[in-house]
Each structure stands twice: as structure tokens, then as C-alpha cells.
Amino acid sequence: MSAQNPKSTVLDVRSLRTTFHTDRGPLTAVDGVSFQVHRGEILGLVGESGCGKSVTSMSIMRLYDEKYTASISGEVLLEGRNILHIPYRQMQRERGKSMAMIFQDALSxxxxxxxxxxxxxxxxxxxxxxxxxxxxxxxxxxxxxxxxxxxxxxxxxxxxxxxxxxxxxxxxxxxxxxxPKLLIADEPTTALDVTIQAQILDLILELNEKMDMGVILITHDLAVVAQVCHRVAVMYLGQIVEEADVEDLFDHPSHPYTRGLLQSIPHLDGGHRGELHQIEGTVPLLHQIPEGCRFAPRCPLATDRCRQGTVPLQDLGGGHMVRCLCPQEGGL
Amino acid sequence: MQTGIMDKGELQKIRRSLTREQRRVSARKFLRSRLSLAGLVIVLLMLLLALFAPVITSALGVDPYKATVKDRFLAPSLQHLFGTDNLGRDIFARVIYGARISMTVGFSVGLVSAVIGTTLGLYATTSRFLDNLLMRLCDGLKAIPNILLAIALMAVLGANMRNVIVSLTIVSIPGVARIARSNALLIRESTYVEAMRCLGAGKHRILWRHIAPNILSPILVQMTFAFASAIISEASLSFLGAGIPQPEPSWGGMLNEARSYLFKGWWMALFPALFTGISVLGFNLFGDGLRDLLDPAAGGRAVIK
Incomplete structure (x- = not known):
């Protein structure tokens, strides 16, 4: 499925921003995330722990206590209606009926x-x-x-x-x-063993086609993404850093972070590489987000330009978006 | 499981026998502990005595209310098993009629305070304002010694059995409410409650259908303890004259009367005291056994991580 194929949009998230009220002050876990999910499409939301994948989904479902826990801004259009500001009771009627969610911990x-x-x-x-x-x-x-x-x-x-x-x-x-028109699956296979994992993914894929609904599949497993997703959005520190059709992303990863993630997958046949690739450094804490490009401190290609001012998402054509000043070309 | 090759009847038979086996294991675990077994026996005995008090007394030809002046201060004998009191009333009959009062008070207080306390505890988890309000109220009630609070309430309400139940219920609600609240807070954070919210279940449905059954076992245990302490409190109130008025044969009231005749008729004090003590002990042992049985940490059930 590609962006050229005009399918009706189920979910349109525009500049979603979720800020938690903590004892140490406000903490913005999701910062200006925008994406769309179409009918019959599976969107993979990828990123390492703490990048805001789950917070994004919980915000869309409005599961946070908006008075005490978090404030959410932006727009979440479910079939054209903004559900972010409808009264709570009305939201309750939408949950389960037009949007549903499954969790990673199937056992509980x-x-x-x-x-x-x-x-x-x-x-x-x-x-x-x-x-x-x-x-x-x-x-x-x-x-x-x-x-x-x-x-x-x-x-x-x-x-x-x-x-x-x-x-x-x-x-x-x-x-x-x-x-429901939209299913959010938050790491639905994490707690399961590999064979069952494949069965559950097949099931989601099959039901996605049969019921023609939009699916957001949250995962940190790129193999899962390759197996079932049509589009992929890669998140880093509360922002989407790259979004593309699945083939495009795996063939031409443009953001250094995406490339790093893909290189970190162990290859069964790649014995000659010896050591497993890893992205240098650690994810910064949310209350010390670096200026400029958020990935710059860990990026091997970062320049001084990267460390100043915010980096916008740019379109590389064909619905391939990347948040990088010097997007890479070609495969790995 | 290969359910495909099994027919329905066979599967159900296996399920039933598994369930039966589980129940048997639980029952055995309960009975193996001699103390909880003793508690169970005492509880059942007291309930039976209370239930069949009129039958037993009429079979023995004694009456708890009939005063026979010539029979004052008779020592225990075959005719008057526990002797007679200062008005010549049969103490055995009065003691088992007293069991009726104690059991009624204990049961009503246990049940009503469990229902109200659970409701308060559950709703306390729904908003911070309500939580603060209810829990501070509970703190306030808890700050006053139980028996003082009960006496004060009795003074306001007037001495009769219904008011004893009302005031003891008020006294024991905070304990249940706290337990319900803390357990409900734990369950509220579980994935399945989150999942239910995702499906559009409302507040009340989640509280009553999904949280309440999961906190039932600690509530049940607390209920048996409330039962026991209500028996003691009722006896204390009646002893102090703030409880069930004469001539109703309440154990506390009988003790109060016996106070003046300790040397003339020690049996007047002994038997009501013995019954009060034994039944409270019984309910506490039973509650302990129930807690061990229902406590996941004691094994036998999956432990919630």
C-alpha cells in the first residue's frame, strides 16, 4: 500500500503533544507527533523504550487523567471528528466501539x-x-x-x-x-514465545484485511514491522524522526537513527561482521532534551548545524518523511 | 489442549472434576489447620445454638424470662444446667437466648459494615476529592476509641437492639473502607481494568463488576473480624448499661447483673463470660483460617506480581 492509493483516513493525528505533570515539573513525552492511519492499513510505530510510543497510543485513547496526570494538545481526528476535546462521557462511548486497544501483557x-x-x-x-x-x-x-x-x-x-x-x-x-475502525496494538506479542508471536501477527494481519480497519502496531521489533506493517513511523525522544512505506524504509533508511536500528539487527549469515552494531550513547532523559536535533549527541554524522534550532520533517518524495538535515541515501 | 478430539461431555467432565479437586484441596488445607477447624466448629455451634434456642429450651423445660423467686441462686444442676440467677431465671436458657442476640448483632454489623465499607472504599478510588473526604472521615472515626464512640452514639440514639447494630456498624465501617480502598487501588492499576476502560466501560461497571469481585476475599476476612468485635462491643455496651436493655438476656447485661453477686452465685458471671470469650475466639480463629486460605502469598493460588 502506498500513499498514492487514496484510501479513506481513519485516524489523523496532528501535532499531538502530551505533557506529564510531575514533581520535577512538566515532562513532554510526546512532542508534536503527526501521522495518519488509513483503512486496511497497518502502521508500525517503532522506537526504543521510552521514546513515547505507548504514551502516543494512550493519549489517542485519552486514558490519562487529564486533570492530574497529563495535558494533551493537538488534534486527534477519528474519521474527521476531533476526539481530543469531546466530553469524557462521549469519549467513553467511542472507546471499544470505534477504537479499541490490546496490550502487551496478555496474561494480565x-x-x-x-x-x-x-x-x-x-x-x-x-x-x-x-x-x-x-x-x-x-x-x-x-x-x-x-x-x-x-x-x-x-x-x-x-x-x-x-x-x-x-x-x-x-x-x-x-x-x-x-x-472498531481503529485497533491499537501495544506490543501485542512481547509476552509470547516466538511461534505464538507469529500466529498472533498473522491473525492481526488477517483480521485487518477481513475487517478493513486501521491498525497501529506499536513495537520495538523491526522484524515484526517487516512482517506485517504497510507503513512505519520511527520515534525517538517523543518525535517521529522518519516515516515511510515499509519497503522504502527498509531499502532506503534516511535517518541516522533508523540506519542505526537496522544495523543493530543481528544477521544469521553476517558472521564476518563479528560484533553487533550498537548506537553509541544512551537515550537522554526527558527533562534534559538536547537542543537542535534530538539525536545529535549520539549521531556519528552530527555537525554544528545539527545542534542549533529545531529540525523540521522534510519530505523526500513518495510519502517518505525524515527529520534530518543531511538525510542519507541508498541502502545499508 | 487438543479440544478438537474430545467431545463436549468429556471436556465438561474433566473441567468439573478439576474444579472439584481444587475445592477439595482448599477444604483440606483449611481443615488441616486444627485451629481454624476449631474456629469453624465453634462458629457453627454458636450459630446452631442461636438458631435453635427456643427448641432447646422448651425441650429442657426452661424459660429465659420466667422468674421463680423460690429458685434464686441455685447452683448448676441437672435441672438448671448453668444454675439460676438472682431472680430465679434459668441461666442456660438465658445464655443461649443471649447467643441469639450476639449472633444477630454480629452478623448484621459484619454484613452491613462490609457492604457500606466496600462501597465507600470503592468510590474513594474514583476521585481525589472523595478519597480525601472519606478517608479523613475514617481517620476521624478511628481517632475516637471504638467503645467510647459506640457509647456516645447509643446515648444519642437510645438503647435498643437496632441502635446497637447501627452504632456498632458505624464504628466498624472505617476498617472495611480502608481495606476495600487499598485493595481497590491495587486492582485499579491492573491491565485488565485498563483494558476495560479501553472498551468503554463506565466507572460504576468497572468498580462493581471488575474490581469488587477481586477484593472480595480480604473483605470477607475483615467481615469475620468485624463479627467478632461486634460481639465483644455489644457485650461491653450491655454491661455498661448502654446496650440492649433488660430483661433481654444479653451476655453483657447478664454479666452486669452478676457483678453484685459474685460470691453468692459465681455461675451467674462464669457462663455468659465463657460464652462471650469462646465465641469471639471462635470467630477470630475462623477468620485467621479464612485469611490463610484466601491469601495468595500463602500459596495455592496464583500470586499477583
Missing amino acids: SLNPVLRISEQIMEPLRIHRHMGREEARQEAIRMLGLVGIPSPQERIDCYPHELSGGQRQRVMIAIALSCQ
């Missing part, structure tokens, strides 16, 4: 004391106002859809009777039960 995202039937039926009863029996039938259908064998019997299980992969499948069934 189900309530241990309730049967999974109750938990799948819950959004159906809240949003689609179904009766018990109707909701139960729909829940069984959803369980079948996400690949749980003999759903009629499994539906009355308690979460502890299911394996980790099955629990994540149930979570996906719950999230998709009201056919």
Missing part, C-alpha cells in the same frame, strides 16, 4: 475472576445493546474468528485455563467485537 489483561464469556459479552452489551443470548452467540462467533478451537466449550473458561497465546486471542476477540 483478562479479569481473573470472570469467565471469558462475560468479558467478551461486555462490550457487546455496552455498545451494541445486545441481550444475553444474542451477545453470547456473537461472542462464540468472535472466538471462532480469532482461531480458538471449539469456541462453544472454551467460552465458559476462566482466563487461567487458557494459554498465553489463547488469552491474547481472546483479548483480540474482545477488542474487535464491536468492529
